[in-house]
Ligand SMILES: Nc1nc2c(c(=O)[nH]1)N(C=O)[C@@H](CNc1ccc(C(=O)N[C@@H](CCC(=O)O)C(=O)O)cc1)CN2
């Protein structure tokens with residue numbers, strides 16, 4: 167299973183990094199437009215996001231929404247710590263070369279968060295996600311307080327696929343947004 171996931175990861179990341187920068191930007195902007203117009207985003211006040219790495223969809227144009235509070239992750243050991251971040255605040259390069267908020271910024275608690283925009287390497291039609299292999303989002307969502315927060319997976323359409331290998335700890339996302347559209351909302355029975 168591990169080997170199979172590694173092979174898939176490598177293929178999807180390679181394909182993403184082969185996107186021409188202007189296509190990457192155009193598709194990213196389309197994803198941001200779709201998100202900005204969806205009810206779950208409009209109604210959310212505090213949203214957890216990410217800083218694009220390895221040509222993940224770039225959310226920068228969303229950060230201009232001034233009526234939102236943003237949270238960004240910092241990898242601390244095997245956990246993610248979420249800091250309240252404003253787009254005017256500097257970022258620092260973290261453990262995996264990903265831009266992270268400063269450790270001094272205040273930490274957000276699950277009870278204050280309305281929506282999580284989840285980065286992914288690929289997502290399948292049942293909303294199961296393949297990530298970089300750290301298990302960070304799966305561990306986060308193992309906690310019932312975090313599991314009940316709505317999640318939207320963010321990927322380019324080429325990485326939205328029929329099926330992916332699933333392991334016991336995998337939890338499906340509530341929706342998926344690609345440059346071609348936002349999927350219908352799925353509410354898990356376990357919530
Ligand atoms: N933009 C962004 N930020 C994010 C994530 C993400 O997916 N995207 N994360 C989402 O969780 C966390 C970082 N997770 C990561 C997990 C593993 C590796 C990594 O480099 N892994 C090794 C292989 C590990 C293995 O398979 O054992 C590698 O790719 O070489 C990078 C980031 C938090 N921040």
Ligand SMILES: Nc1ncnc2c1ncn2[C@@H]1O[C@H](COP(=O)(O)OP(=O)(O)OP(=O)(O)O)[C@@H](O)[C@H]1O
Pocket residue numbers: 171295296297298299300301302303304305308333335
């Ligand atoms: N709920 C959990 N509790 C403990 N360990 C977990 C949990 N979920 C995942 N893990 C561990 O994390 C490792 C990586 O998981 P997986 O391959 O699903 O990562 P991923 O979802 O692709 O990565 P990421 O979330 O960082 O993008 C697994 O080998 C597993 O040991």
